[in-house]
Amino acid sequence: MSGRPxxxxxxxxDVHGLNKTFGDKRVVKDVDIQVPEGRICGFLGPNGSGKTTxxxxxxxxxxxxxxxxTCLGLDLIKDAHxxxxxxGYMTQKFSLYEDLTIAENLMFSARVHxxxxxxxxxxxxxxRLGLTERRDQLAGTLSGGWKQRMALATATLHEPRxxxxxxxxxxxxxxxRRTFWDEIHxxxxxxxxxxxxxxxxxxxxxxxxxxxxxxxxLIARGTAGEVIAGxxxxxxxxxxxxxxxxxxxxxxxxxxxxxxPFGATLHVxxxxxxxxxxxxxxxxxxxxxxxxxxxxxxxxxIRLMDxxxxxxx
Amino acid sequence: MSGFSLTRVGAVLIKEFKQLSRDRLTYAMMLxxxxxxxxxxxxxxxxxxxHLPTAVLIQExxxxxxxxxxxxKNSLYFEFAAQARxxxxxxxxxxxxxxxxxxTIPGDFTRRVARGxxxxxxxxxxxxxxxxxxxxxxxxxxxxNQALARDLSGALSPRQARAPFxxxxxxxxxxxxxxxxxxxxGLLGVILSMTLVMMTSLSVxxxxxxxxxxxxxxxxxxxxxxxxxxxxPYVLVGLIQTVIxxxxxRLLFNVPMLxxxxxxxxxxxxxxxxxxxxxxxxxxxxxxQLQAMQMSxxxxxxxxxxxxxxxxxxxxxxxxxxxxxxxPVTHFLRVVRGALLKGQGLGDMWRELVALSAFVCVVxxxxxxxxxxxxx
Numbered sequence: 082m083s084g085r086p087x088x089x090x091x092x093x094x095d096v097h098g099l100n101k102t103f104g105d106k107r108v109v110k111d112v113d114i115q116v117p118e119g120r121i122c123g124f125l126g127p128n129g130s131g132k133t134t135x136x137x138x139x140x141x142x143x144x145x146x147x148x149x150x151t152c153l154g155l156d157l158i159k160d161a162h163x164x165x166x167x168x169g170y171m172t173q174k175f176s177l178y179e180d181l182t183i184a185e186n187l188m189f190s191a192r193v194h195x196x197x198x199x200x201x202x203x204x205x206x207x208x209r210l211g212l213t214e215r216r217d218q219l220a221g222t223l224s225g226g227w228k229q230r231m232a233l234a235t236a237t238l239h240e241p242r243x244x245x246x247x248x249x250x251x252x253x254x255x256x257x258r259r260t261f262w263d264e265i266h267x268x269x270x271x272x273x274x275x276x277x278x279x280x281x282x283x284x285x286x287x288x289x290x291x292x293x294x295x296x297x298x299l300i301a302r303g304t305a306g307e308v309i310a311g312x313x314x315x316x317x318x319x320x321x322x323x324x325x326x327x328x329x330x331x332x333x334x335x336x337x338x339x340x341x342p343f344g345a346t347l348h349v350x351x352x353x354x355x356x357x358x359x360x361x362x363x364x365x366x367x368x369x370x371x372x373x374x375x376x377x378x379x380x381x382x383i384r385l386m387d388x389x390x391x392x393x394x
Numbered sequence: 395m396s397g398f399s400l401t402r403v404g405a406v407l408i409k410e411f412k413q414l415s416r417d418r419l420t421y422a423m424m425l426x427x428x429x430x431x432x433x434x435x436x437x438x439x440x441x442x443x444x445h446l447p448t449a450v451l452i453q454e455x456x457x458x459x460x461x462x463x464x465x466x467k468n469s470l471y472f473e474f475a476a477q478a479r480x481x482x483x484x485x486x487x488x489x490x491x492x493x494x495x496x497x498t499i500p501g502d503f504t505r506r507v508a509r510g511x512x513x514x515x516x517x518x519x520x521x522x523x524x525x526x527x528x529x530x531x532x533x534x535x536x537x538x539n540q541a542l543a544r545d546l547s548g549a550l551s552p553r554q555a556r557a558p559f560x561x562x563x564x565x566x567x568x569x570x571x572x573x574x575x576x577x578x579x580g581l582l583g584v585i586l587s588m589t590l591v592m593m594t595s596l597s598v599x600x601x602x603x604x605x606x607x608x609x610x611x612x613x614x615x616x617x618x619x620x621x622x623x624x625x626x627p628y629v630l631v632g633l634i635q636t637v638i639x640x641x642x643x644r645l646l647f648n649v650p651m652l653x654x655x656x657x658x659x660x661x662x663x664x665x666x667x668x669x670x671x672x673x674x675x676x677x678x679x680x681x682x683q684l685q686a687m688q689m690s691x692x693x694x695x696x697x698x699x700x701x702x703x704x705x706x707x708x709x710x711x712x713x714x715x716x717x718x719x720x721x722p723v724t725h726f727l728r729v730v731r732g733a734l735l736k737g738q739g740l741g742d743m744w745r746e747l748v749a750l751s752a753f754v755c756v757v758x759x760x761x762x763x764x765x766x767x768x769x770x
Contacts, residue, residue, distance in 0.1 A: 140612050142769050163612045176609040193613045235609075 088154045093118040093243050093274035094139065096150030096157055101134050101143060108134045112148075114336040116290075118242075121269050123288030124278040127386050131297040132278040133173060136245045138335055139276070153242050164243075169236035170234070173277040175228050177235060179221025179393035183212055186220050187235055202325055206234045226257025233264060237273075244268065246277040250284065262287050263338045274331040282379045295370075295383065295389035309381050315354045317361055319347040321368040334360035350380050419681075423688045427695075432700045434714075442711025446494040447475035451484045453501035458545055462499060462515065462559075465541035472497075484518075488566065490742045491732060494527060494708060496518050498749040507542065518564045519760045522735045524571035526706035534561045567650075567735045575650065578643040579730040580703040581637060582662075583723045587669050587697050590632055594673025595686040597624045598765070603683055608769065617765045619757075625670040632666035643734075656735030657743045661729035664750040671757040678764040697723040715733050725749040727766035 094116040101109040112306040116122040137143040141161035150157050152164045178188045192201040207213045250258045287289050293301040301308050325342040332340045336356020341348045351357040398674035452459050466472045478484035488496040499517040506513035519527040535656035538557035541671040568575045602609040608766040718724045725746040
């Protein structure tokens with residue numbers, strides 16, 4: 082993994098003003114994305130927000146209506162073929178051949194990318210996955226977690242410099258998700274740039290930085306800390322017997338933008354600190370205890386989602 | 395809950411209706427199919443064709459000869475398409491399949507009729523498809539007694555009840571009128587198109603339906619590489635089918651194989667590639683595997699009915715023949731029958747081979763234009 086030309090500005094992805102319209106629906110609006118080389122960028126946003134469309138435009142599966150930029154220093158439109166050669170893409174839906182074995186799927190990918198030392202690479206990938214013994218098992222018979230790990234191995238077989246993952250861990254159990262993320266971090270440590278879309282907040286926090294897209298627009302970007310700070314959100318955590326029953330009353334109070342029960346506790350959030358304090362004042366009594374807490378990413382995202390929904394309507 | 399609930403039946407029924415009405419193509423197919431079949435069976439198919447193209451070699455230009463030709467024409471079975479100057483030319487016309495009948499009126503016809511010699515008129519029928527010639531040949535029986543009735547008067551009026559001349563019919567290429575000789579080579583075309591078009595029409599559709607298309611498109615593979623790679627295995631399947639059918643045709647049905655191997659090989663190659671390309675084109679058009687199947691059926695039905703496989707091509711009205719000419723099976727059948735039954739060489743069947751090549755080119759170009767390298 083040496084001898085690569087340095088990327089301009091150290092950015093693996095540097096695109097501006099991406100737009101895509103399907104029929105009369107504008108799915109992606111003026112999206113700018115910059116991802117420094119070797120970083121893991123989490124791509125977040127509600128369903129139907131244009132994440133998949135953006136990823137597909139980055140790997141040449143869709144042609145942007147307008148917009149420009151570079152992937153790996155190559156022009157997004159002009160050099161689409163070269164970008165494909167150096168990019169690994171893992172689709173949202175399992176898209177390996179279920180009626181081929183694990184080894185055959187990997188071999189297909191190796192051939193289609195015109196790799197040398199194919200057998201050695203496939204063996205190595207199987208070894209890395211720990212699937213050497215099951216190499217002749219049909220891919221369709223694997224469990225969800227294994228399917229995703231195998232899809233990752235297939236997408237990285239040709240040693241891409243950029244990896245695009247579209248909700249790679251949807252419907253996968255926590256242990257398998259952790260293994261999957263360990264692999265992503267290992268790849269990143271080798272210099273691979275990763276753009277991964279997800280709905281899971283714990284995964285977002287595992288990323289070096291995050292980008293939040295809603296209704297086709299990029300509305301927040303930065304490290305998890307920056308995004309939380311940038312939201313100017315104030316959150317109080319309520320504890321005590323029956324605090325969750327206050328949710329309805331609090332939600333209606335002025336200044337309260339979000340109320341979310343977390344088990345036996347309640348998160349009450351808003352931008353206006355004074356109004357928020359006024360809203361919880363009547364409940365500052367036993368058995369309730371209120372403390373100001375750092376808002377979680379989830380608090381921030383749900384607020385961003387509500388906000389952009391308001392703009393959208 | 396048990397028993398029979400009309401509400402539950404209604405729930406399923408309403409759901410089925412809604413799903414059906416959203417699948418426009420299936421809907422259209424269900425309504426179009428009967429219309430298409432009715433029109434084809436009702437109008438296009440005629441098992442007793444008339445106005446069959448006929449070439450005539452008249453070795454003497456006399457009143458009698460002209461009367462015979464006129465009588466043939468009046469029977470409505472024969473349509474004089476060409477006049478040959480030599481027996482060789484006449485022979486070539488029937489071998490190439492330009493005409494269905496070749497009629498020779500000998501040079502001394504008038505003299506021998508006048509002498510009461512009962513001369514012979516030779517009618518050669520292209521009997522590769524026995525059903526195409528059956529009616530016309532039957533009509534020839536009445537010819538000798540009627541054709542010259544007006545000319546033979548006075549001194550020439552027949553002395554006995556004997557006919558003034560004889561008609562000798564040669565059923566060429568299939569003298570015993572064995573239907574299998576015609577059907578079995580034809581089956582090669584029908585079986586190849588059925589299996590190859592259907593199989594490949596599913597190829598791209600299946601990838602799209604299973605979601606593997608997205609991964610495939612994200613790789614550097616080019617459309618033409620996908621097409622060649624996907625179709626090549628089926629070329630082998632087609633070749634194996636061809637060999638099996640020909641071997642069975644020979645061993646079980648004794649279908650004559652007079653030669654024409656060069657033309658046959660070229661025709662089989664073109665036809666296999668053309669059918670595969672058509673299947674590939676269908677697979678780029680269809681939204682689902684079910685739709686792909688339906689489109690294939692929509693292609694195969696006229697291939698069977700309008701190609702001359704089941705019913706004589708020349709028996710169909712002009713519009714049906716025009717449709718038939720566009721269908722590759724039509725040309726392929728002519729190649730196969732021409733080669734096996736008539737021993738046609740490349741020179742005799744070049745037009746059919748050109749037609750097949752044109753089909754391959756057009757369909758491949760369309761398929762390439764339709765195959766998208768993105769998901770746009």
